[in-house]
Amino acid sequence: xxxxxxxxxxxxxxxxxxxxxxxxxxxxxxxxxxxxxxxxxxxxxxxxxxxxxxxxxxxxxxxxxxxxxxxxxxxxxxxxxxxxxxxxxxxxxxxxxxxxxxxxxxxxxxxxxxxxxxxxxxxxxxxxxxxxxxxxxxxxxxxxxxxxxxxxxxxxxxxxxxxxxxxxxxxxxxxxxxxxxxxxxxxxxxxxxxxxxxxxxxxxxxxxxxxxxxxxxxxxxxxxxxxxxxxxxxxxxxxxxxxxxxxxxxxxxxxxxxxxxxxxxxxxx
Amino acid sequence: xxxxxxxxxxxxxxxxxxxxxxxxxxxxxxxxxxxxxxxxxxxxxxxxxxxxxxxxxxxxxxxxxxxxxxxxxxxxxxxxxxxxxxxxxxxxxxxxxxxxxxxxxxxxxxxxxxxxxxxxxxxxxxxxxxxxxxxxxxxxxxxxxxxxxxxxxxxxxxxxxxxxxxxxxxxxxxxxxxxxxxxxxxxxxxxxxxxxxxxxxxxxxxxxxxxxxxxxxxxxxxxxxxxxxxxxxxxxxxxxxxxxxxxx
Numbered sequence: 285x286x287x288x289x290x291x292x293x294x295x296x297x298x299x300x301x302x303x304x305x306x307x308x309x310x311x312x313x314x315x316x317x318x319x320x321x322x323x324x325x326x327x328x329x330x331x332x333x334x335x336x337x338x339x340x341x342x343x344x345x346x347x348x349x350x351x352x353x354x355x356x357x358x359x360x361x362x363x364x365x366x367x368x369x370x371x372x373x374x375x376x377x378x379x380x381x382x383x384x385x386x387x388x389x390x391x392x393x394x395x396x397x398x399x400x401x402x403x404x405x406x407x408x409x410x411x412x413x414x415x416x417x418x419x420x421x422x423x424x425x426x427x428x429x430x431x432x433x434x435x436x437x438x439x440x441x442x443x444x445x446x447x448x449x450x451x452x453x454x455x456x457x458x459x460x461x462x463x464x465x466x467x468x469x470x471x472x473x474x475x476x477x478x479x480x481x482x483x484x485x486x487x488x489x490x491x492x493x494x495x496x497x498x499x500x501x502x503x504x505x506x507x508x509x510x511x512x513x514x515x516x517x518x519x520x521x522x523x524x525x526x527x528x529x530x531x532x533x534x535x536x537x538x539x540x541x542x543x544x545x546x547x548x549x550x551x552x553x
Numbered sequence: 554x555x556x557x558x559x560x561x562x563x564x565x566x567x568x569x570x571x572x573x574x575x576x577x578x579x580x581x582x583x584x585x586x587x588x589x590x591x592x593x594x595x596x597x598x599x600x601x602x603x604x605x606x607x608x609x610x611x612x613x614x615x616x617x618x619x620x621x622x623x624x625x626x627x628x629x630x631x632x633x634x635x636x637x638x639x640x641x642x643x644x645x646x647x648x649x650x651x652x653x654x655x656x657x658x659x660x661x662x663x664x665x666x667x668x669x670x671x672x673x674x675x676x677x678x679x680x681x682x683x684x685x686x687x688x689x690x691x692x693x694x695x696x697x698x699x700x701x702x703x704x705x706x707x708x709x710x711x712x713x714x715x716x717x718x719x720x721x722x723x724x725x726x727x728x729x730x731x732x733x734x735x736x737x738x739x740x741x742x743x744x745x746x747x748x749x750x751x752x753x754x755x756x757x758x759x760x761x762x763x764x765x766x767x768x769x770x771x772x773x774x775x776x777x778x779x780x781x782x783x784x785x786x787x788x789x790x791x792x793x794x795x796x797x798x799x800x801x
Contacts, residue, residue: 342643361797365646372639376639377637377640378640379635380571381563381566381567393641395555
Protein backbone atom coordinates (compact mmCIF):
# COMPACT_ATOMS: atom_id res chain seq x y z
CA UNK A 285 0.00 0.00 0.00
CA UNK A 286 1.44 3.35 -0.97
CA UNK A 287 2.31 5.90 1.72
CA UNK A 288 0.55 3.82 4.37
CA UNK A 289 -0.29 5.79 7.49
CA UNK A 290 1.03 9.01 5.99
CA UNK A 291 -1.71 11.11 4.50
CA UNK A 292 -4.36 8.43 4.71
CA UNK A 293 -6.91 8.87 7.48
CA UNK A 294 -7.58 5.16 7.48
CA UNK A 295 -5.48 2.48 5.90
CA UNK A 296 -6.19 -1.21 6.11
CA UNK A 297 -3.99 -3.99 4.80
CA UNK A 298 -5.07 -7.64 4.52
CA UNK A 299 -7.20 -7.31 7.63
CA UNK A 300 -8.99 -10.46 8.81
CA UNK A 301 -11.28 -11.42 11.65
CA UNK A 302 -12.33 -14.96 12.42
CA UNK A 303 -14.88 -16.05 14.98
CA UNK A 304 -14.00 -19.70 15.40
CA UNK A 305 -14.47 -21.20 11.94
CA UNK A 306 -16.49 -18.28 10.65
CA UNK A 307 -14.45 -15.70 8.77
CA UNK A 308 -16.29 -12.40 9.13
CA UNK A 309 -13.62 -10.29 7.45
CA UNK A 310 -11.29 -11.96 5.00
CA UNK A 311 -8.07 -10.13 4.17
CA UNK A 312 -9.46 -6.77 3.11
CA UNK A 313 -7.31 -3.80 2.07
CA UNK A 314 -8.38 -0.24 1.43
CA UNK A 315 -7.39 3.32 2.09
CA UNK A 316 -9.42 6.39 2.99
CA UNK A 317 -7.73 9.69 2.27
CA UNK A 318 -7.86 12.46 4.82
CA UNK A 319 -10.94 14.63 4.34
CA UNK A 320 -12.67 12.06 2.16
CA UNK A 321 -16.22 10.74 2.51
CA UNK A 322 -16.02 6.99 2.13
CA UNK A 323 -18.99 4.65 1.79
CA UNK A 324 -18.60 1.04 2.82
CA UNK A 325 -21.40 -0.95 1.23
CA UNK A 326 -22.39 -4.56 1.36
CA UNK A 327 -25.27 -6.93 2.04
CA UNK A 328 -26.20 -7.88 5.60
CA UNK A 329 -23.54 -9.94 7.32
CA UNK A 330 -20.86 -8.96 4.77
CA UNK A 331 -18.42 -7.81 7.47
CA UNK A 332 -19.04 -4.06 7.55
CA UNK A 333 -19.75 -3.76 11.24
CA UNK A 334 -16.97 -6.17 12.20
CA UNK A 335 -14.53 -4.01 10.23
CA UNK A 336 -15.75 -0.89 12.03
CA UNK A 337 -15.43 -2.63 15.39
CA UNK A 338 -11.81 -3.44 14.64
CA UNK A 339 -11.05 0.08 13.45
CA UNK A 340 -12.63 1.53 16.58
CA UNK A 341 -10.63 -0.60 19.08
CA UNK A 342 -13.61 -2.73 20.14
CA UNK A 343 -12.43 -5.93 18.52
CA UNK A 344 -8.98 -7.39 18.10
CA UNK A 345 -8.18 -8.44 14.52
CA UNK A 346 -7.08 -11.99 13.79
CA UNK A 347 -4.58 -10.84 11.21
CA UNK A 348 -3.48 -7.85 9.12
CA UNK A 349 -2.55 -4.22 9.63
CA UNK A 350 -4.62 -1.12 10.11
CA UNK A 351 -4.01 2.52 10.85
CA UNK A 352 -6.54 5.10 12.00
CA UNK A 353 -5.24 8.66 11.97
CA UNK A 354 -1.75 7.15 11.93
CA UNK A 355 -2.34 4.94 14.99
CA UNK A 356 -2.80 1.21 15.26
CA UNK A 357 -6.24 0.53 16.83
CA UNK A 358 -5.06 -2.85 18.08
CA UNK A 359 -2.04 -1.49 19.95
CA UNK A 360 -2.32 2.28 20.34
CA UNK A 361 -5.88 2.18 21.60
CA UNK A 362 -5.87 5.44 23.55
CA UNK A 363 -4.37 7.50 20.74
CA UNK A 364 -6.81 5.92 18.29
CA UNK A 365 -9.76 6.68 20.56
CA UNK A 366 -8.75 10.33 20.59
CA UNK A 367 -8.99 10.36 16.79
CA UNK A 368 -12.50 9.22 15.98
CA UNK A 369 -16.19 9.47 16.76
CA UNK A 370 -18.77 6.84 16.01
CA UNK A 371 -22.49 6.36 15.59
CA UNK A 372 -23.13 2.69 16.20
CA UNK A 373 -25.53 0.58 14.22
CA UNK A 374 -27.18 -0.85 17.33
CA UNK A 375 -28.40 1.18 20.31
CA UNK A 376 -25.84 2.63 22.70
CA UNK A 377 -27.86 5.17 24.67
CA UNK A 378 -28.56 5.05 28.38
CA UNK A 379 -32.33 4.57 28.57
CA UNK A 380 -32.49 5.66 32.19
CA UNK A 381 -31.04 9.08 31.43
CA UNK A 382 -32.69 11.97 29.62
CA UNK A 383 -31.68 13.04 26.13
CA UNK A 384 -29.88 16.03 27.57
CA UNK A 385 -28.03 13.87 30.11
CA UNK A 386 -26.92 11.44 27.42
CA UNK A 387 -25.49 14.35 25.47
CA UNK A 388 -23.82 15.89 28.53
CA UNK A 389 -22.25 12.57 29.46
CA UNK A 390 -20.76 12.21 26.01
CA UNK A 391 -19.54 15.80 25.95
CA UNK A 392 -17.73 15.47 29.26
CA UNK A 393 -16.25 12.11 28.29
CA UNK A 394 -14.76 13.73 25.21
CA UNK A 395 -13.55 16.77 27.09
CA UNK A 396 -15.58 19.43 25.28
CA UNK A 397 -15.34 22.71 27.24
CA UNK A 398 -18.54 23.66 29.11
CA UNK A 399 -19.70 26.64 27.05
CA UNK A 400 -19.04 24.96 23.70
CA UNK A 401 -20.67 21.79 24.93
CA UNK A 402 -23.89 23.54 25.91
CA UNK A 403 -24.01 25.45 22.67
CA UNK A 404 -23.48 22.35 20.53
CA UNK A 405 -25.93 20.25 22.51
CA UNK A 406 -28.74 22.72 22.05
CA UNK A 407 -27.84 23.18 18.38
CA UNK A 408 -27.77 19.45 17.67
CA UNK A 409 -30.90 18.63 19.67
CA UNK A 410 -32.59 21.30 17.65
CA UNK A 411 -31.22 19.87 14.42
CA UNK A 412 -32.67 16.42 15.13
CA UNK A 413 -35.84 18.04 16.54
CA UNK A 414 -35.57 16.69 20.04
CA UNK A 415 -35.29 20.01 21.87
CA UNK A 416 -38.76 19.75 23.31
CA UNK A 417 -38.17 16.26 24.63
CA UNK A 418 -34.66 16.87 25.92
CA UNK A 419 -35.62 16.38 29.58
CA UNK A 420 -37.52 13.15 29.00
CA UNK A 421 -36.00 9.76 29.74
CA UNK A 422 -34.72 8.09 26.60
CA UNK A 423 -36.72 4.98 27.49
CA UNK A 424 -39.88 6.88 26.57
CA UNK A 425 -38.57 7.64 23.05
CA UNK A 426 -39.64 5.93 19.85
CA UNK A 427 -37.11 4.05 17.74
CA UNK A 428 -36.67 6.93 15.34
CA UNK A 429 -36.17 9.44 18.14
CA UNK A 430 -33.51 7.26 19.73
CA UNK A 431 -31.78 6.99 16.38
CA UNK A 432 -31.79 10.76 15.96
CA UNK A 433 -30.37 11.20 19.43
CA UNK A 434 -27.59 8.68 18.74
CA UNK A 435 -26.60 10.65 15.67
CA UNK A 436 -26.73 13.99 17.46
CA UNK A 437 -24.53 12.54 20.19
CA UNK A 438 -22.05 11.14 17.67
CA UNK A 439 -21.70 14.59 16.10
CA UNK A 440 -21.17 16.37 19.40
CA UNK A 441 -17.40 16.28 19.50
CA UNK A 442 -15.92 17.01 16.13
CA UNK A 443 -13.51 14.14 15.58
CA UNK A 444 -10.87 13.86 12.87
CA UNK A 445 -12.57 10.72 11.63
CA UNK A 446 -16.26 9.96 11.96
CA UNK A 447 -17.61 6.42 11.66
CA UNK A 448 -21.31 6.12 10.86
CA UNK A 449 -22.66 2.58 10.85
CA UNK A 450 -25.98 2.70 9.01
CA UNK A 451 -26.73 6.03 10.61
CA UNK A 452 -29.93 6.84 8.76
CA UNK A 453 -31.62 3.45 9.05
CA UNK A 454 -35.31 3.95 9.73
CA UNK A 455 -35.27 7.72 9.44
CA UNK A 456 -37.54 9.75 7.22
CA UNK A 457 -36.10 11.57 4.21
CA UNK A 458 -36.37 14.97 5.91
CA UNK A 459 -34.20 13.91 8.83
CA UNK A 460 -31.78 12.04 6.58
CA UNK A 461 -31.33 15.11 4.48
CA UNK A 462 -30.68 17.38 7.43
CA UNK A 463 -28.20 15.01 8.99
CA UNK A 464 -26.24 14.52 5.80
CA UNK A 465 -26.17 18.25 5.20
CA UNK A 466 -24.66 18.76 8.62
CA UNK A 467 -22.15 15.95 8.19
CA UNK A 468 -21.11 17.36 4.82
CA UNK A 469 -20.66 20.82 6.28
CA UNK A 470 -18.41 19.39 9.00
CA UNK A 471 -16.51 17.52 6.33
CA UNK A 472 -15.97 20.76 4.40
CA UNK A 473 -15.34 23.13 7.28
CA UNK A 474 -13.21 20.95 9.51
CA UNK A 475 -11.84 18.50 6.96
CA UNK A 476 -13.43 15.67 8.91
CA UNK A 477 -13.02 12.28 7.28
CA UNK A 478 -16.27 10.31 7.13
CA UNK A 479 -16.50 6.53 6.92
CA UNK A 480 -20.06 5.28 6.63
CA UNK A 481 -22.11 2.23 5.83
CA UNK A 482 -25.61 2.32 4.41
CA UNK A 483 -28.17 0.28 2.54
CA UNK A 484 -29.52 3.34 0.75
CA UNK A 485 -27.65 3.38 -2.54
CA UNK A 486 -28.82 6.86 -3.47
CA UNK A 487 -27.27 8.11 -0.24
CA UNK A 488 -23.92 6.54 -1.07
CA UNK A 489 -24.04 7.84 -4.62
CA UNK A 490 -24.92 11.37 -3.59
CA UNK A 491 -22.61 11.78 -0.63
CA UNK A 492 -19.57 9.53 -0.92
CA UNK A 493 -16.38 10.53 -2.72
CA UNK A 494 -15.35 6.91 -2.82
CA UNK A 495 -17.18 3.63 -2.41
CA UNK A 496 -16.02 0.13 -1.50
CA UNK A 497 -18.31 -2.88 -1.75
CA UNK A 498 -17.71 -5.78 0.59
CA UNK A 499 -19.30 -9.20 0.33
CA UNK A 500 -18.65 -12.36 2.31
CA UNK A 501 -15.82 -10.62 4.12
CA UNK A 502 -13.99 -9.61 0.93
CA UNK A 503 -13.87 -6.32 -0.89
CA UNK A 504 -15.37 -6.87 -4.32
CA UNK A 505 -14.68 -3.50 -5.84
CA UNK A 506 -13.76 0.04 -4.89
CA UNK A 507 -13.81 3.38 -6.69
CA UNK A 508 -16.08 6.35 -7.28
CA UNK A 509 -19.77 5.82 -7.95
CA UNK A 510 -19.31 6.51 -11.67
CA UNK A 511 -16.35 4.13 -11.89
CA UNK A 512 -18.44 1.41 -10.25
CA UNK A 513 -21.29 1.99 -12.69
CA UNK A 514 -18.89 1.94 -15.62
CA UNK A 515 -17.19 -1.34 -14.68
CA UNK A 516 -20.54 -3.07 -14.21
CA UNK A 517 -22.18 -1.28 -17.17
CA UNK A 518 -25.07 -0.34 -14.88
CA UNK A 519 -27.30 2.69 -14.94
CA UNK A 520 -27.57 3.11 -11.19
CA UNK A 521 -25.41 2.31 -8.22
CA UNK A 522 -28.15 0.01 -7.00
CA UNK A 523 -28.00 -2.22 -10.05
CA UNK A 524 -24.20 -2.08 -9.94
CA UNK A 525 -24.40 -3.24 -6.32
CA UNK A 526 -26.80 -6.05 -7.19
CA UNK A 527 -24.77 -7.24 -10.14
CA UNK A 528 -21.66 -7.37 -7.93
CA UNK A 529 -23.17 -9.02 -4.86
CA UNK A 530 -25.95 -11.15 -6.40
CA UNK A 531 -29.66 -11.15 -5.76
CA UNK A 532 -30.11 -13.67 -2.98
CA UNK A 533 -30.88 -12.52 0.56
CA UNK A 534 -28.15 -12.94 3.12
CA UNK A 535 -28.17 -14.49 6.49
CA UNK A 536 -27.95 -11.72 9.03
CA UNK A 537 -25.41 -11.97 11.80
CA UNK A 538 -25.24 -8.35 12.67
CA UNK A 539 -28.24 -7.80 14.93
CA UNK A 540 -26.93 -7.28 18.43
CA UNK A 541 -28.72 -10.27 19.90
CA UNK A 542 -27.55 -12.65 17.20
CA UNK A 543 -24.09 -11.32 17.44
CA UNK A 544 -24.10 -11.74 21.18
CA UNK A 545 -25.22 -15.32 20.81
CA UNK A 546 -22.55 -15.91 18.24
CA UNK A 547 -19.95 -14.25 20.40
CA UNK A 548 -20.88 -16.16 23.49
CA UNK A 549 -20.53 -19.41 21.61
CA UNK A 550 -17.31 -18.48 19.95
CA UNK A 551 -15.03 -16.24 21.87
CA UNK A 552 -15.43 -17.39 25.43
CA UNK A 553 -12.54 -19.79 25.80
CA UNK B 554 -11.84 14.85 37.01
CA UNK B 555 -15.04 15.79 35.20
CA UNK B 556 -15.09 12.30 33.74
CA UNK B 557 -15.24 10.59 37.13
CA UNK B 558 -17.90 13.05 38.19
CA UNK B 559 -20.28 12.38 35.29
CA UNK B 560 -19.85 8.64 35.63
CA UNK B 561 -20.55 8.90 39.36
CA UNK B 562 -23.52 11.18 38.76
CA UNK B 563 -24.97 8.83 36.17
CA UNK B 564 -25.08 5.96 38.63
CA UNK B 565 -26.59 8.04 41.40
CA UNK B 566 -29.30 9.23 39.02
CA UNK B 567 -30.06 5.70 37.94
CA UNK B 568 -30.24 4.65 41.58
CA UNK B 569 -32.48 7.53 42.53
CA UNK B 570 -34.82 6.84 39.61
CA UNK B 571 -35.18 3.19 40.51
CA UNK B 572 -37.02 3.23 43.82
CA UNK B 573 -37.94 -0.48 43.80
CA UNK B 574 -34.26 -1.36 43.66
CA UNK B 575 -33.59 0.97 46.56
CA UNK B 576 -36.26 -0.61 48.71
CA UNK B 577 -35.68 -4.18 47.55
CA UNK B 578 -32.03 -4.02 48.53
CA UNK B 579 -33.03 -3.16 52.11
CA UNK B 580 -35.27 -6.18 52.59
CA UNK B 581 -32.69 -8.83 53.37
CA UNK B 582 -30.58 -6.80 55.83
CA UNK B 583 -33.68 -5.76 57.74
CA UNK B 584 -34.82 -9.37 57.93
CA UNK B 585 -31.45 -10.37 59.35
CA UNK B 586 -31.49 -7.50 61.79
CA UNK B 587 -34.95 -8.24 63.11
CA UNK B 588 -35.09 -12.06 62.90
CA UNK B 589 -31.57 -12.75 64.13
CA UNK B 590 -31.36 -9.74 66.39
CA UNK B 591 -34.47 -10.60 68.33
CA UNK B 592 -34.26 -14.37 67.77
CA UNK B 593 -30.73 -14.91 69.04
CA UNK B 594 -30.80 -11.99 71.44
CA UNK B 595 -31.82 -13.94 74.57
CA UNK B 596 -29.35 -16.80 73.93
CA UNK B 597 -26.52 -14.36 73.26
CA UNK B 598 -27.36 -12.57 76.50
CA UNK B 599 -27.45 -15.85 78.48
CA UNK B 600 -24.06 -16.80 77.07
CA UNK B 601 -22.72 -13.60 78.53
CA UNK B 602 -22.24 -11.74 75.24
CA UNK B 603 -24.39 -8.78 76.21
CA UNK B 604 -26.84 -7.10 73.87
CA UNK B 605 -26.89 -8.96 70.54
CA UNK B 606 -28.32 -6.04 68.56
CA UNK B 607 -25.31 -4.08 69.72
CA UNK B 608 -23.08 -6.74 68.13
CA UNK B 609 -25.23 -7.46 65.09
CA UNK B 610 -25.94 -3.94 63.77
CA UNK B 611 -22.40 -3.18 62.52
CA UNK B 612 -22.29 -6.62 60.89
CA UNK B 613 -25.61 -6.15 59.12
CA UNK B 614 -24.51 -2.68 58.01
CA UNK B 615 -21.41 -4.28 56.49
CA UNK B 616 -23.60 -6.92 54.90
CA UNK B 617 -25.86 -4.30 53.31
CA UNK B 618 -22.83 -2.61 51.82
CA UNK B 619 -21.39 -5.93 50.65
CA UNK B 620 -24.59 -6.90 48.85
CA UNK B 621 -25.26 -3.51 47.30
CA UNK B 622 -21.62 -3.14 46.26
CA UNK B 623 -21.18 -6.56 44.70
CA UNK B 624 -24.52 -6.44 42.89
CA UNK B 625 -23.80 -3.03 41.42
CA UNK B 626 -21.44 -4.92 39.13
CA UNK B 627 -24.50 -6.09 37.23
CA UNK B 628 -24.72 -2.62 35.72
CA UNK B 629 -21.73 -3.51 33.57
CA UNK B 630 -23.60 -6.48 32.13
CA UNK B 631 -26.72 -4.38 31.84
CA UNK B 632 -24.78 -1.74 29.92
CA UNK B 633 -23.29 -4.40 27.72
CA UNK B 634 -26.70 -5.78 26.79
CA UNK B 635 -28.28 -2.41 26.21
CA UNK B 636 -25.27 -1.18 24.29
CA UNK B 637 -24.22 1.72 26.48
CA UNK B 638 -20.95 0.00 27.40
CA UNK B 639 -19.69 0.62 23.85
CA UNK B 640 -20.18 4.34 24.33
CA UNK B 641 -17.75 4.36 27.26
CA UNK B 642 -15.35 1.86 25.71
CA UNK B 643 -14.65 3.87 22.54
CA UNK B 644 -14.27 7.10 24.51
CA UNK B 645 -10.79 8.55 24.93
CA UNK B 646 -10.62 7.81 28.64
CA UNK B 647 -8.29 5.40 30.37
CA UNK B 648 -9.69 2.09 31.51
CA UNK B 649 -8.64 2.99 35.06
CA UNK B 650 -10.91 6.02 34.84
CA UNK B 651 -13.78 3.87 33.62
CA UNK B 652 -13.16 1.44 36.45
CA UNK B 653 -12.91 4.28 39.00
CA UNK B 654 -15.96 6.14 37.70
CA UNK B 655 -18.15 3.07 37.82
CA UNK B 656 -16.85 2.03 41.21
CA UNK B 657 -17.24 5.41 42.89
CA UNK B 658 -20.87 5.57 41.83
CA UNK B 659 -21.69 2.03 42.92
CA UNK B 660 -19.81 2.49 46.20
CA UNK B 661 -21.68 5.69 47.01
CA UNK B 662 -24.98 3.92 46.45
CA UNK B 663 -23.85 1.04 48.68
CA UNK B 664 -22.83 3.44 51.46
CA UNK B 665 -26.20 5.20 51.28
CA UNK B 666 -27.90 1.81 51.69
CA UNK B 667 -25.59 1.06 54.62
CA UNK B 668 -26.45 4.35 56.28
CA UNK B 669 -30.17 3.66 55.90
CA UNK B 670 -29.78 0.25 57.57
CA UNK B 671 -27.63 1.72 60.33
CA UNK B 672 -30.29 4.35 60.95
CA UNK B 673 -32.99 1.69 61.13
CA UNK B 674 -30.88 -0.34 63.56
CA UNK B 675 -30.92 2.69 65.85
CA UNK B 676 -34.70 2.35 65.90
CA UNK B 677 -34.50 -1.27 67.07
CA UNK B 678 -32.19 -0.45 69.93
CA UNK B 679 -28.64 -0.11 68.60
CA UNK B 680 -26.53 2.59 70.26
CA UNK B 681 -23.36 4.03 68.72
CA UNK B 682 -20.63 3.78 71.38
CA UNK B 683 -18.82 6.99 70.52
CA UNK B 684 -20.30 9.64 68.24
CA UNK B 685 -16.89 11.18 67.58
CA UNK B 686 -15.89 8.01 65.73
CA UNK B 687 -18.89 8.22 63.40
CA UNK B 688 -17.03 9.98 60.55
CA UNK B 689 -14.36 7.27 60.74
CA UNK B 690 -17.09 4.65 60.63
CA UNK B 691 -18.39 6.30 57.46
CA UNK B 692 -14.88 6.26 56.02
CA UNK B 693 -14.61 2.53 56.61
CA UNK B 694 -18.07 1.96 55.19
CA UNK B 695 -16.89 3.70 52.04
CA UNK B 696 -13.69 1.66 51.94
CA UNK B 697 -15.66 -1.60 52.23
CA UNK B 698 -18.00 -0.36 49.51
CA UNK B 699 -15.11 0.55 47.21
CA UNK B 700 -13.42 -2.81 47.59
CA UNK B 701 -16.51 -4.87 46.88
CA UNK B 702 -17.92 -2.63 44.16
CA UNK B 703 -14.59 -2.91 42.39
CA UNK B 704 -14.66 -6.68 42.86
CA UNK B 705 -18.23 -6.99 41.56
CA UNK B 706 -17.43 -4.72 38.61
CA UNK B 707 -14.27 -6.63 37.76
CA UNK B 708 -16.13 -9.95 37.83
CA UNK B 709 -18.98 -8.51 35.75
CA UNK B 710 -16.56 -7.28 33.11
CA UNK B 711 -15.73 -10.91 32.35
CA UNK B 712 -19.35 -12.02 32.05
CA UNK B 713 -21.94 -11.46 29.37
CA UNK B 714 -24.65 -13.54 30.83
CA UNK B 715 -27.27 -11.69 32.80
CA UNK B 716 -28.46 -14.91 34.44
CA UNK B 717 -25.03 -16.11 35.52
CA UNK B 718 -24.15 -12.98 37.45
CA UNK B 719 -26.54 -13.32 40.43
CA UNK B 720 -25.67 -17.01 40.78
CA UNK B 721 -21.96 -16.33 40.85
CA UNK B 722 -22.46 -13.38 43.17
CA UNK B 723 -24.47 -15.38 45.70
CA UNK B 724 -21.84 -18.07 45.60
CA UNK B 725 -19.22 -15.48 46.56
CA UNK B 726 -21.26 -13.20 48.79
CA UNK B 727 -22.78 -15.78 51.11
CA UNK B 728 -19.51 -17.29 52.39
CA UNK B 729 -18.00 -13.81 52.63
CA UNK B 730 -20.88 -12.71 54.80
CA UNK B 731 -21.39 -15.77 57.00
CA UNK B 732 -17.70 -16.25 57.73
CA UNK B 733 -16.82 -12.64 58.44
CA UNK B 734 -17.68 -12.17 62.08
CA UNK B 735 -20.80 -10.23 61.16
CA UNK B 736 -23.07 -12.70 62.95
CA UNK B 737 -20.76 -14.06 65.67
CA UNK B 738 -17.57 -12.79 67.32
CA UNK B 739 -14.31 -14.13 65.92
CA UNK B 740 -13.16 -15.51 69.25
CA UNK B 741 -12.85 -19.06 70.47
CA UNK B 742 -13.76 -20.48 67.07
CA UNK B 743 -12.55 -23.81 65.65
CA UNK B 744 -9.24 -23.31 63.83
CA UNK B 745 -10.65 -24.04 60.37
CA UNK B 746 -13.35 -21.38 60.65
CA UNK B 747 -10.93 -18.89 62.13
CA UNK B 748 -8.44 -19.38 59.30
CA UNK B 749 -11.14 -18.88 56.68
CA UNK B 750 -12.29 -15.77 58.50
CA UNK B 751 -8.73 -14.43 58.51
CA UNK B 752 -8.55 -14.83 54.73
CA UNK B 753 -11.94 -13.18 54.28
CA UNK B 754 -11.54 -9.49 53.42
CA UNK B 755 -14.96 -8.67 54.80
CA UNK B 756 -13.78 -9.78 58.29
CA UNK B 757 -11.56 -6.71 58.39
CA UNK B 758 -14.40 -4.47 57.26
CA UNK B 759 -16.75 -5.86 59.87
CA UNK B 760 -14.02 -5.58 62.49
CA UNK B 761 -13.45 -1.93 61.60
CA UNK B 762 -17.16 -1.19 61.91
CA UNK B 763 -17.29 -3.02 65.25
CA UNK B 764 -14.40 -0.86 66.40
CA UNK B 765 -15.92 2.41 65.18
CA UNK B 766 -19.54 1.80 66.12
CA UNK B 767 -19.39 -0.61 69.06
CA UNK B 768 -15.94 -0.01 70.47
CA UNK B 769 -14.62 -3.60 70.17
CA UNK B 770 -11.97 -4.78 67.71
CA UNK B 771 -10.31 -8.14 67.13
CA UNK B 772 -7.56 -7.19 64.68
CA UNK B 773 -6.98 -3.53 65.46
CA UNK B 774 -7.99 -0.65 63.25
CA UNK B 775 -4.54 -0.29 61.66
CA UNK B 776 -4.56 -3.83 60.30
CA UNK B 777 -8.16 -3.42 59.12
CA UNK B 778 -7.22 -0.33 57.16
CA UNK B 779 -4.05 -1.86 55.70
CA UNK B 780 -5.80 -5.01 54.50
CA UNK B 781 -8.84 -3.24 53.03
CA UNK B 782 -6.72 -0.53 51.41
CA UNK B 783 -4.21 -2.90 49.84
CA UNK B 784 -6.92 -5.20 48.50
CA UNK B 785 -8.87 -2.27 47.07
CA UNK B 786 -5.81 -1.08 45.13
CA UNK B 787 -5.14 -4.61 43.87
CA UNK B 788 -8.72 -5.11 42.68
CA UNK B 789 -8.63 -1.73 40.92
CA UNK B 790 -5.50 -2.75 39.05
CA UNK B 791 -6.99 -6.10 38.02
CA UNK B 792 -10.30 -4.48 37.10
CA UNK B 793 -8.68 -1.90 34.81
CA UNK B 794 -6.76 -4.69 33.11
CA UNK B 795 -9.98 -6.64 32.58
CA UNK B 796 -11.70 -3.56 31.12
CA UNK B 797 -8.78 -3.21 28.74
CA UNK B 798 -9.50 -6.74 27.53
CA UNK B 799 -13.22 -6.34 26.90
CA UNK B 800 -14.21 -6.97 23.29
CA UNK B 801 -17.61 -6.16 21.92
